[in-house]
Amino acid sequence: MSDKISRRSFFQRSAAAGALSFLAASGLNKPVYGMTNSQEIGTVIDLSKCDGCKNLETPLCVSACRQKNQTKFPEPITPIKDYWPQPKHEDWSDKRGLTTRLTPYNWNYVEHVQVDHNGETEDVYVMRHCMHCDNATCQKVCPFSAINKDAHGAVSINENICFGGAKCRDVCPWGIPQRQAGVGLYLDIAPTLAGGGVMYKCDLCRDLLAKGEKPRCESACPKNAITSGPKEEMKDYAKARAQEIGGYIYGDVQNGGTSTFYVSKVPFSKINEAIAATKKAQDDEKPGRPLMPADVENYLDTEKGMAIGVLTAPIAGAALAAVTVYKTLKGEKVDD
Amino acid sequence: MTNKILRQSRANRFIHWGTAISILLLIISGMGQLPVYKRYNVTSLPGGEWLGSFFEMLDLHYLAAGILIFVVSFHLVYHALRREYDIFPKKGDVKESYLIIKAMVTGGKEPPADKYLAEQRLAYAFIGVNVVVLILTGIVKVLKNFAGSQLPETLIALSTHLHNLATVLLIFGIGAHLLAFIVKANRPLIRGMFYGTVDEDYAKERHSLWYNRGRGKNITKTKDKEVKQKNDSQNKSLDA
Ligand code: HEM
Ligand code: HEM
Ligand code: SF4
Ligand code: SF4
Ligand code: SF4
Numbered sequence: 001m002s003d004k005i006s007r008r009s010f011f012q013r014s015a016a017a018g019a020l021s022f023l024a025a026s027g028l029n030k031p032v033y034g035m036t037n038s039q040e041i042g043t044v045i046d047l048s049k050c051d052g053c054k055n056l057e058t059p060l061c062v063s064a065c066r067q068k069n070q071t072k073f074p075e076p077i078t079p080i081k082d083y084w085p086q087p088k089h090e091d092w093s094d095k096r097g098l099t100t101r102l103t104p105y106n107w108n109y110v111e112h113v114q115v116d117h118n119g120e121t122e123d124v125y126v127m128r129h130c131m132h133c134d135n136a137t138c139q140k141v142c143p144f145s146a147i148n149k150d151a152h153g154a155v156s157i158n159e160n161i162c163f164g165g166a167k168c169r170d171v172c173p174w175g176i177p178q179r180q181a182g183v184g185l186y187l188d189i190a191p192t193l194a195g196g197g198v199m200y201k202c203d204l205c206r207d208l209l210a211k212g213e214k215p216r217c218e219s220a221c222p223k224n225a226i227t228s229g230p231k232e233e234m235k236d237y238a239k240a241r242a243q244e245i246g247g248y249i250y251g252d253v254q255n256g257g258t259s260t261f262y263v264s265k266v267p268f269s270k271i272n273e274a275i276a277a278t279k280k281a282q283d284d285e286k287p288g289r290p291l292m293p294a295d296v297e298n299y300l301d302t303e304k305g306m307a308i309g310v311l312t313a314p315i316a317g318a319a320l321a322a323v324t325v326y327k328t329l330k331g332e333k334v335d336d
Numbered sequence: 337m338t339n340k341i342l343r344q345s346r347a348n349r350f351i352h353w354g355t356a357i358s359i360l361l362l363i364i365s366g367m368g369q370l371p372v373y374k375r376y377n378v379t380s381l382p383g384g385e386w387l388g389s390f391f392e393m394l395d396l397h398y399l400a401a402g403i404l405i406f407v408v409s410f411h412l413v414y415h416a417l418r419r420e421y422d423i424f425p426k427k428g429d430v431k432e433s434y435l436i437i438k439a440m441v442t443g444g445k446e447p448p449a450d451k452y453l454a455e456q457r458l459a460y461a462f463i464g465v466n467v468v469v470l471i472l473t474g475i476v477k478v479l480k481n482f483a484g485s486q487l488p489e490t491l492i493a494l495s496t497h498l499h500n501l502a503t504v505l506l507i508f509g510i511g512a513h514l515l516a517f518i519v520k521a522n523r524p525l526i527r528g529m530f531y532g533t534v535d536e537d538y539a540k541e542r543h544s545l546w547y548n549r550g551r552g553k554n555i556t557k558t559k560d561k562e563v564k565q566k567n568d569s570q571n572k573s574l575d576a
Contacts, residue, residue, distance in 0.1 A: 165370065
């Protein structure tokens with residue numbers, strides 16, 4: 001109840017939201033952003049609303065995602081070879097049922113931590129999936145161009161091109177994409193010597209977005225904790241929500257900006273510490289349970305100076321050549 | 337001691353070693369863009385750890401790319417302004433290089449050569465085309481990395497695949513270039529790339545057209561007509 005009111009009051013406050021307030025009032029499962037095809041989508045994940053579906057074995061957002069994507073899950077060809085010369089490979093196919101971390105068979109999960117805040121112990125549930133970054137590091141530096149960012153801003157991995165080197169996971173500040181060996185292009189090339197499988201992650205339900213529909217996890221959430229819509233408006237909505245509850249936002253500036261905005265009453269630094277502590281207590285060092293560090297720089301942005309240097313190099317080289325030739329012509333030195 | 341004559345000017349040596357060093361760094365750092373050093377345990381070699389950092393490798397790739405582009409544009413503008421095209425492939429080079437290799441194998445007489453042997457000119461073209469492709473596709477890759485830039489998917493994919501293909505071809509080309517110095521007859525050129533000069537006798541014998549032209553040039557400036565005559569006679573000797 002109160003949720004609906006607060007959302008509506010926000011939209012009424014917002015100047016450009018005349019049409020939206022109507023849509024918000026008339027129910028959120030309708031396509032709000034079928035308006036233009038090339039509009040970037042943002043998602044607000046409101047931790048003050050999510051209760052982790054704690055009465056269910058699997059949170060609804062997670063089971064909905066699994067159900068929707070089950071046809072895309074990898075079917076590895078066995079026996080799976082090791083990544084020569086390493087005596088290992090990544091195989092999650094016997095842990096398909098795992099719902100408590102990111103795996104090739106589980107593209108979102110809910111992290112549960114307890115955080116002390118203002119003298120109280122709060123249960124915090126954080127639904128995690130790909131942040132769909134603005135300058136998506138994974139997409140930009142994929143050496144096979146297997147990752148694409150579409151007009152809605154959905155970052156997705158093409159399972160037919162991906163070679164499974166896991167570079168995207170290494171460069172992702174949250175280590176989001178997860179690898180399954182024994183599938184993909186590398187099997188046709190040199191399966192023992194190179195490649196490692198295919199990387200899998202949330203694709204923001206890009207097929208649904210293209211039809212003007214909502215991501216499946218959002219539709220499944222009984223608490224309306226997940227809200228997507230035109231990105232700038234979602235950012236404003238996150239800000240307004242944060243102000244309303246005296247809380248914080250995560251995802252708006254990290255990695256140079258993303259299209260996922262977490263809102264929480266509890267500072268994210270505390271959530272981050274709590275996740276780290278839980279993982280440590282469980283001795284969990286495997287990828288697939290991302291932290292929430294506040295300072296996440298986008299390395300490609302910090303590299304800009306170098307890049308500009310590269311782009312001015314031709315002018316500098318040409319200028320030096322012209323000067324050198326000019327000097328020679330003036331007879332300063334006759335060199336062959 | 338035999339006389340030495342100038343073969344590679346300071347500018348040429350700067351160009352050669354500038355490209356050689358930057359390309360070496362580009363190959364190392366380009367491989368560092370691929371997830372290979374960790375997997376194949378290169379990072380566990382002493383001092384090899386930094387090779388495993390994609391971003392340090394990208395810094396190095398950018399730095400070396402800057403050097404390469406600087407040197408290549410210097411090279412193109414410098415020789416274009418001076419109208420020096422000795423190293424551009426000419427008509428008949430494929431046939432001529434075949435004759436040279438045949439002569440080297442059989443110990444027969446090589447056709448008279450200009451400053452560069454026909455296969456050197458072909459090697460230059462092969463390496464040159466790949467380097468240009470790498471630079472152009474590399475620039476697309478740099479542009480795509482800027483925040484806020486979303487280049488068309490097909491352009492990114494095309495430049496990635498061309499960049500990778502040209503890398504493979506260039507590595508072959510450089511391998512062949514270095515292997516060429518196994519052949520004894522080519523070795524006197526090496527000192528030219530370091531010190532600028534080669535033995536006069538060697539030049540007279542192996543690059544007679546260039547040598548004779550050079551002597552003329554020492555007196556006056558190059559006479560275009562003379563060069564043309566030389567080229568004509570060269571073609572004739574080939575036809576014969
Ligand atoms: C001889 C020259 C070069 C070689 C052998 C080389 C090799 C490579 C290789 C193997 C990769 C990794 C695969 C890939 O991402 O496609 C790469 C990536 C890259 N190269 Fe080069 N490269 C050369 C020149 C250049 C130049 C001149 C530039 C810039 C103008 C450049 C810019 C890049 C960029 C931006 C990347 C991608 C890194 C990223 O994903 O952001 N490269 N190069
Ligand atoms: C350490 C290694 C290298 C050595 C000792 C070396 C040596 C030489 C020598 C002696 C020449 C000139 C021959 C002459 O005067 O006619 C030459 C030419 C040339 N070098 Fe290299 N080089 C090396 C590496 C490279 C690399 C890495 C490249 C990069 C692409 C390169 C590209 C060229 C080109 C394009 C030419 C002109 C064409 C030709 O003569 O074949 N070199 N090099
Ligand atoms: S986001 Fe919604 S569906 Fe997911 S755990 Fe929280 S309340 Fe349940
Ligand atoms: S969160 Fe990671 S995987 Fe998702 S878009 Fe950003 S860099 Fe890529
Ligand atoms: S947006 Fe789609 S793919 Fe991503 S977590 Fe939600 S349901 Fe899964």
